[in-house]
Amino acid sequence: MSESKDLLASVSDVSTETEFFSIIPDGYQKGKTRYCFVFGTVMSGLGKGIFSSCLAKLMQDKGLKVAPIKLEGYLNIDSGTLNPFRHGEVFVLDDGMECDMDLGTYERMLDQNLSRANFATSGQIFSSVLNKERHGDYLGRDVQMIPHITGEVKLKLRQLAVDTNADIIFVEIGGTVGDLENAYYIEAMRELAYEEGPNSSCFVALTYILEPQTLGEQKSKAAQLGIKQLMQCGVQPDIIACRAASPVTEKIRQKISLYSNVPFARVFSMPDSASIYTIPNMLRDSGIDFEVAKMLKIEDRLKLRQERKAWAQWCDFTDKIGAEKYDVTIAITGKYTTVRDSYASIINALEHAGIALSGNVEIKWIETTNINDENAAQHLKDVDGIIVPGGFGTRGAEGKIACIKYARENNIPYLGLCFGFQMAVIEFARNVCGLKNANSTEIIPDCPEPVIDILPEQKKIEGLGGNMRLGGRDIELKPETLASKIFAKADTVRMRFRHRYEVDPRYIDQLEKAGLVFSGKAPDHPIMQILEIPSHPFFMGTQAHPCLTSRPLRPQPMFVGLVAAAIQKRYENEKLPDPIKATQKVCI
Numbered sequence: 001m002s003e004s005k006d007l008l009a010s011v012s013d014v015s016t017e018t019e020f021f022s023i024i025p026d027g028y029q030k031g032k033t034r035y036c037f038v039f040g041t042v043m044s045g046l047g048k049g050i051f052s053s054c055l056a057k058l059m060q061d062k063g064l065k066v067a068p069i070k071l072e073g074y075l076n077i078d079s080g081t082l083n084p085f086r087h088g089e090v091f092v093l094d095d096g097m098e099c100d101m102d103l104g105t106y107e108r109m110l111d112q113n114l115s116r117a118n119f120a121t122s123g124q125i126f127s128s129v130l131n132k133e134r135h136g137d138y139l140g141r142d143v144q145m146i147p148h149i150t151g152e153v154k155l156k157l158r159q160l161a162v163d164t165n166a167d168i169i170f171v172e173i174g175g176t177v178g179d180l181e182n183a184y185y186i187e188a189m190r191e192l193a194y195e196e197g198p199n200s201s202c203f204v205a206l207t208y209i210l211e212p213q214t215l216g217e218q219k220s221k222a223a224q225l226g227i228k229q230l231m232q233c234g235v236q237p238d239i240i241a242c243r244a245a246s247p248v249t250e251k252i253r254q255k256i257s258l259y260s261n262v263p264f265a266r267v268f269s270m271p272d273s274a275s276i277y278t279i280p281n282m283l284r285d286s287g288i289d290f291e292v293a294k295m296l297k298i299e300d301r302l303k304l305r306q307e308r309k310a311w312a313q314w315c316d317f318t319d320k321i322g323a324e325k326y327d328v329t330i331a332i333t334g335k336y337t338t339v340r341d342s343y344a345s346i347i348n349a350l351e352h353a354g355i356a357l358s359g360n361v362e363i364k365w366i367e368t369t370n371i372n373d374e375n376a377a378q379h380l381k382d383v384d385g386i387i388v389p390g391g392f393g394t395r396g397a398e399g400k401i402a403c404i405k406y407a408r409e410n411n412i413p414y415l416g417l418c419f420g421f422q423m424a425v426i427e428f429a430r431n432v433c434g435l436k437n438a439n440s441t442e443i444i445p446d447c448p449e450p451v452i453d454i455l456p457e458q459k460k461i462e463g464l465g466g467n468m469r470l471g472g473r474d475i476e477l478k479p480e481t482l483a484s485k486i487f488a489k490a491d492t493v494r495m496r497f498r499h500r501y502e503v504d505p506r507y508i509d510q511l512e513k514a515g516l517v518f519s520g521k522a523p524d525h526p527i528m529q530i531l532e533i534p535s536h537p538f539f540m541g542t543q544a545h546p547c548l549t550s551r552p553l554r555p556q557p558m559f560v561g562l563v564a565a566a567i568q569k570r571y572e573n574e575k576l577p578d579p580i581k582a583t584q585k586v587c588i
């Protein structure tokens with residue numbers, strides 16, 4: 001029996017006699033799943049999630065089963081209560097988990113649906129340990145950061161291994177090495193690697209090479225210190241990826257190698273890239289994927305013939321980047337327009353749709369607080385399409401309604417997402433049905449014409465917290481509508497939701513009689529999910545967030561439809577196929 005096997009055997013026996021505390025989940029097969037840990041040093045914002053998802057993609061292309069997990073340092077149980085302005089968008093998974101936007105990057109890169117098992121926060125880890133303590137699970141032991149909290153982290157990773165049967169789990173540790181709140185995660189990774197034994201794990205440190213303008217040359221000291229800090233935690237990195245504005249020189253890589261005990265061949269240059277979708281190509285050219293496979297002694301599981309096929313498909317996609325034929329401008333109205341991260345999925349969905357249609361989509365950000373019917377044209381006269389995205393609360397709502405009115409009256413392609421769907425209903429009710437006081441009770445609680453009101457099922461649980469309708473739901477499509485056509489005449493489609501309010505069913509008849517078509521409905525409730533105006537070139541709204549499920553090689557049809565309509569509007573003299581046909585061509 002090897003030493004590490006002894007270790008695992010004894011640690012699964014939880015008693016007061018041992019200092020070890022690692023609960024091994026049922027069915028865990030040691031050695032089946034390998035672990036790749038990704039840490040950030042020097043500063044946050046290096047794109048750890050992007051890097052780790054691209055690396056995971058390269059291993060997935062080689063026929064390996066990969067599972068990502070993001071470990072967040074904050075104490076919130078999920079990301080639902082986080083302000084997107086501070087922390088980027090709240091990404092919603094199919095199972096309803098509200099999580100960090102990095103999970104979106106993983107889903108897009110891997111074309112894989114994730115679940116709550118792929119995301120942990122310190123809040124979850126601590127509350128699970130505290131519940132176990134109250135339950136008497138620690139048999140009289142004093143409950144400590146080590147081994148109990150670290151044990152809980154290891155349990156989460158091993159449980160993911162059992163659930164997914166992955167060849168490699170990619171573990172992204174949030175924040176930066178040196179943050180107090182993430183230190184116990186690093187310790188847990190160190191313990192896990194020790195317990196699993198040699199070649200079970202690969203530690204990848206992402207670092208940053210400074211290039212101060214006044215010096216005009218790259219400097220490695222901050223990177224060296226950051227890596228040393230990781231080594232002080234007992235972690236020797238196996239691979240170092242140097243992020244920088246431009247390619248990292250050989251001299252700098254040599255210095256990093258010397259100071260960190262990492263062979264030169266495993267110190268990589270990772271300069272900035274114009275599109276995240278060309279990063280897998282850059283990583284593949286550098287050979288980092290095979291270094292990871294070597295460190296994990298997993299080469300015998302690689303299926304290189306399968307990789308050739310996956311790679312050819314990917315390159316067909318990336319070859320189109322930068323070779324677009326059409327330029328279009330899409331306006332996005334919203335409150336958080338200063339922080340692009342708050343709309344990451346929408347930006348990605350537009351990029352996917354644009355690339356599929358050979359269109360270069362430029363985004364015009366529009367803050368709606370001061371927009372009204374009189375000045376809307378001034379802001380929107382040069383745009384080819386308009387998106388009103390998800391949102392909460394009163395500020396800017398009237399401006400959004402003014403933008404939608406402009407889009408409807410001037411035949412500008414429109415896509416309303418969640419709040420943008422609700423605002424489109426209000427606009428239509430006011431200006432077409434003549435219900436001048438139409439509004440949402442989210443904006444005016446006692447409004448006389450509440451065309452948008454709180455969902456009855458949400459009303460019951462109001463005040464208890466966690467009261468949104470969340471996650472993936474099926475939508476029934478009405479035949480012969482725009483929605484049905486762009487979704488290849490499917491009977492139902494699945495999208496993700498995050499909302500409290502809906503169209504009040506009492507108004508449906510009146511709205512439909514005036515020309516609004518509800519082309520998507522919930523199968524079991526009268527909840528309206530998609531709307532359209534047939535007399536308009538492309539006017540669509542959805543209560544869902546279709547941006548969350550757009551993937552590079554499978555662009556989301558509503559976004560493709562919007563961009564196709566925008567291209568057609570801009571290039572009206574070129575006799576392009578109509579938006580429905582263009583969408584069908586790339587989405588089916």
Ligand code: GLN
Pocket residue numbers: 389390391392393417418419420442498499500501502
């Ligand atoms: N505030 C609206 C609701 O709760 C819309 C939510 C959203 O856009 N995500 O229903």
